[in-house]
Amino acid sequence: MSLPLSFSLLMLLAYAVYMLLGFYIISLNTRKAINQLFFAVCMALGIWAFGYSAAMYAPDNGIALAFYRFSSVGWCMLFGLQLHFSAVLVGKETFLKKNPWVYALFYLPGLIAVFPFAIMGSLSPSIYNLVPTAIGWINMFPLAGWNLFFVSYFVIYTAASALLLLGTSPAAVSPEAKNTNSWLGLIFAAILVFALFAEVLFPGPASLMAAHMAPVGMLLPVLFVYFSYRHSAFMVTAPSKTPEPGRILNEASLVKYYQYSSMAFISGSALGFASLYHFAQRPIVPSLLFCFLLFAMGGIIQIISRIPPENELRENIFIPLLALSVPVLTYPFLDIASVTVWVIPAIMILMSIIYHKRSKLLVLGVAIILTQLWVWYQVPYLHPQVSGASHLARIGIFGVLLWLADFVNKTYIQRLEENEAQIKFQIVVSKVSSSFVNVNESNIDEKIQEMLHLCGEFFQSESAYFLSFFRNDQVKLHSWSTDDSRITLDSLPQMNARNFSWWAENMIKANEVRIINSAELPAEAAAEKDLMQRYNVRSLSSVVVTHKDKTLGNLFFTVREGSSFWREDHKELLLILVNLLKDAMIKVEAEKEIAYLAFYDGLTGLPNRTLFRNRLEQAIHLARRLEKLIGVVFIDLDAFKAVNDSVGHDGGDKILQQVAERLTECLRKQDTVTRFGGDEYLIMLNQMDRIEDIQKVAENLMDAFSQPFAIDQQEFFITASAGIAVYPEDGENVDTLIKNADIAMYTSKEKGKDQFTFCSPHMKDDILSNMKLTNSLYRALERNEL
The missing domain is CATH 1.20.200 (Fumarase C; Chain A, domain 2)
Incomplete structure (x- = not known):
């Protein structure tokens, strides 16, 4: 096999490599600028290599000249594309968008060079000097005129590419990308030095023959870019379903x-x-x-x-x-x-x-x-x-x-x-759904933790988090990790749309955020990038959990080392998990609401009489063992109908809510106040030592009505009458204590209202006598004995 044939085939092999790499990279993402530029660079190199392959093995000078002119389209446009590609690699995309005139600097010299070298055949004798050599036809060009213009263009643009890559700002790219850019800059610098020695400083047949191997030599930076950046964003394989x-x-x-x-x-x-x-x-x-x-x-x-x-x-x-x-x-x-x-x-x-x-x-x-x-x-x-x-x-x-x-x-x-x-x-899914079947308020945290563990291992993530906003607008963080390096809620900044606007915008658009590499986040995501790098999170996938336009929480899966590969079907699987989690949270909330409606007053939020009776019964059992006292206070608002007539029932409801708040403030945590019905309140003073202690609390309760109640810029002075029954003197069961407290309350009203009265045996005897007298009078009326 002759040398011209060998070198021509080597050029043809380089052409095939450029074509394959170019089409492969553009197939990964046709819309990304870096992919488009890499494809354009490979196409320019491919044209250069193919033209040289055919020209060096051409049978005569005419065919060789035609293919040299064809190849010039590639090498004239190459160095502008190379500089543009370098600018994008170092993170100058935003600058280029704001200054579109820079594109003229990139491509105008190359376009100018195409005309004399490729299009205008009349200039060929002054540009090309084709000589048959041991490796085939080569161009022994004179360093003058258009050739000098091209060499100057090549030197300036290659030097600019090398300096741009060597001066990569650490703030614009990740440390790994900066290191890779520096190596690529050194390769461009080496190519520039070799070309200057071969074509400018020491021109000659041997050095020019070596320079004509440039299409093969350019495989070095192209393959370096491919293998060094193959795990970066522009070489990530498209997600699959x-x-x-x-x-x-x-x-x-x-x-x-x-x-x-x-x-x-x-x-x-x-x-x-x-x-x-x-x-x-x-x-x-x-x-x-x-x-x-x-x-x-x-x-x-x-x-x-x-x-x-x-x-x-x-x-x-x-x-x-x-x-x-x-x-x-x-x-x-x-x-x-x-x-x-x-x-x-x-x-x-x-x-x-x-x-x-x-x-x-x-x-x-x-x-x-x-x-x-x-x-x-x-x-x-x-x-x-x-x-x-x-x-x-x-x-x-x-x-x-x-x-x-x-x-x-x-x-x-x-x-x-x-x-x-x-x-x-x-x-x-089977394990998570089975686990959520019996979920309730007491075990939902445990169930969510188990789900994070199962899903984190399935997605091969290093950490999994669920940030919940469901319970009374309070934030709660559930976390799982393969080691002890978990993010805690206290260490996170306030999670809101103002602090993380890029995150919030993407969540609103797609209900998910997927970050392959935190170092490649855009400038507008600076806060998100800083947070991820602070906790050494490289890759992240997150999906929002919503119900009826209300955000229940965010589900996160993170990877710290290496690059995470999230397939498209992972998104569908995450949605299934989100629905399971949403249904579980809705179920727990519904049970809480049912329990609330069953045991709490809808107007004041106080326990209702059912819950009050349960608590009082438990308190009686405990007081019996500890030999303690229990005070049951029955309070009725005096002349509350006049208030309703004055401000309406809505205004009256607001006063009832304020009364509930004031009574609650007078009590301890172990005491209970309930709205017994209408304008009546029932209070349990739990585990008291002396009657005097009960009396002191009763005085505080009555003082709560000394200040006016403000409704719609109006002030109302309201009084209340109270009756107190004490366990065990006034009864040893729930019904008896409530009944005797009610008797004492009516005694307070008979005495003139706005006071409290302890139940006594005399009151109970009077009530019993009155009931007997009333019953006897009704019977006498029926028998015509009057």
């Missing part, structure tokens, strides 16, 4: 399959060009036409991969394209690689088995059979020839087969992992 029923691949895998198919055609264009032009010595035009057809097919597949999955147009274009590629790939090699190209249809068959409709395979099968019949007709008999083209075609075919086998293997493993993950998640 579980395949729909009846389909072999999910949408993400299907798009990846189309990308691989596209790359196979694009790399095949380089392989086919080498086979026809370099080995078979075919004319340049048909070789280029074949290369262009395969490249165009790869480009079409790239385009159709963007068609929405629900549209069958994608499949309806792809399968006919595969069918068309069978004769396109077969015909040029009938006489030079016939013993090899027959296997190409086998590749197409393998590429079609992913479809769930047999009609797709039928279309391809018809194309293959017709092509083979046509080949049989055209070449009924041929002596086998194993030439360089045959060997190259075999290597290419085996490469594509291995590529497809690798894809099928990865897809099979991915499906197994997805099925396993689905089973594990079903187990998690």
Whole structure:
């Protein structure tokens, strides 16, 4: 193999690498600027490498000149793209958006250079000086005129790229990205120094031949960027969903399959060009036409991969394209690689088995059979020839087969992992839902903790948190972690939309926030970035728990080390967990509300008579053992009807609420006050030592009415009458104590109101005598004894 052929094939290999890397990166995210720029850089390098490959092995000066002019489109635009790419890498996107005039500085010199070097053929004699050498045709250009302009452009823009990367601000990117940028800047600086020595300071045939290997040398920074940034945001694989029923691949895998198919055609264009032009010595035009057809097919597949999955147009274009590629790939090699190209249809068959409709395979099968019949007709008999083209075609075919086998293997493993993950998640959901079946107010914290533990292990996160806002607008933090490095509620700043506006905005838009790398957060998320870095959180996924437009809390899963990979189906699984958690919280709140309605007064919030009786009964049992006293105070507001008539029932309700507040302030925590009904209040003074202590509390209760009650800017002076029954002197059960306190209260009213009275045996005897007298009078009236 001659040196020109070897160097030309090396250039062609570089072209294939640039094309594959460029299309791969743009397939990950077509909208992100960094992906678009990396793709553009690879396309420029690919044009440069392909042009040099064809030019160096050209049969004459004219063809070599045409391809050098073609390659100049790539190297003229490259260095402006390189500087733009470097600016984005160091975090200057915001600056570029605010100053669009900078784009003219990036690309204007390159566009100017394209005209003399590529378009204006009349200037070629003064620019190009093509000389045949040991490695093929090279350009021994004079360092003057337009060549001097280009060298100046190259030196300034490469130096600017290196300085920009070496001077990366630590505030703009993460420490890892800054270190990587510095290494890339050093690579650009080394390339610049080498180019200056080879083309400017010590020009000569040997140094210029070395300089012509620049398209291969530029593989170093491109591969460095790819391998160094492969885990950053612009090289993260798109999230995937579980395949729909009846389909072999999910949408993400299907798009990846189309990308691989596209790359196979694009790399095949380089392989086919080498086979026809370099080995078979075919004319340049048909070789280029074949290369262009395969490249165009790869480009079409790239385009159709963007068609929405629900549209069958994608499949309806792809399968006919595969069918068309069978004769396109077969015909040029009938006489030079016939013993090899027959296997190409086998590749197409393998590429079609992913479809769930047999009609797709039928279309391809018809194309293959017709092509083979046509080949049989055209070449009924041929002596086998194993030439360089045959060997190259075999290597290419085996490469594509291995590529497809690798894809099928990865897809099979991915499906197994997805099925396993689905089973594990079903187990998690089953455990969480079973745990929440018997959830109540006393065990909900324990249940949430168990859920965080199960889900944190399933999502392989290092910490899980649930920040609850449900209970009386109080914030409560539940946490789980693989170690002891948990975030506590006291260590968090106040969580509100004003402090974390970026977070709040994204939560409102999508009810979730997903951060792959905290170091790559935008400038408007500075507060969120600072908080995550303070607690060494690199990756985070969060979803809000809501019910009827009310936020119940936020569920977080965090990773501190490495990059976390959140698949699209993780979002669906999180929503299931959120619904389970929401239902559990709603259930607990409903039980609390039912319990509240059963045991508390709806107007004042005080315990009702049912709860009061329960507490008094328990207090009696305790007082019996401890030999303590219990005071039961029955309070009735004096002449409260006049207040209702004056301010209405709404105003009266407000006064009743104020009375409840004042009475509560006079009591201890172990005492109980209840609204017994209407304007009546019943109080239990628990575990008292002496009668005097009960009397002192009663005086405080009566003093609570000494100040006026303000309603709607009006003041009302209200008095109350109270009666007190003491356990055990006035009764040893609930009903007796309440009855005797009521008797004492009415005695207070008879004495003139606005006072309290202790129950006494004389009062009870009087009441009993009055009841007997009343009953006797009713009976006498019935028997006409009056």
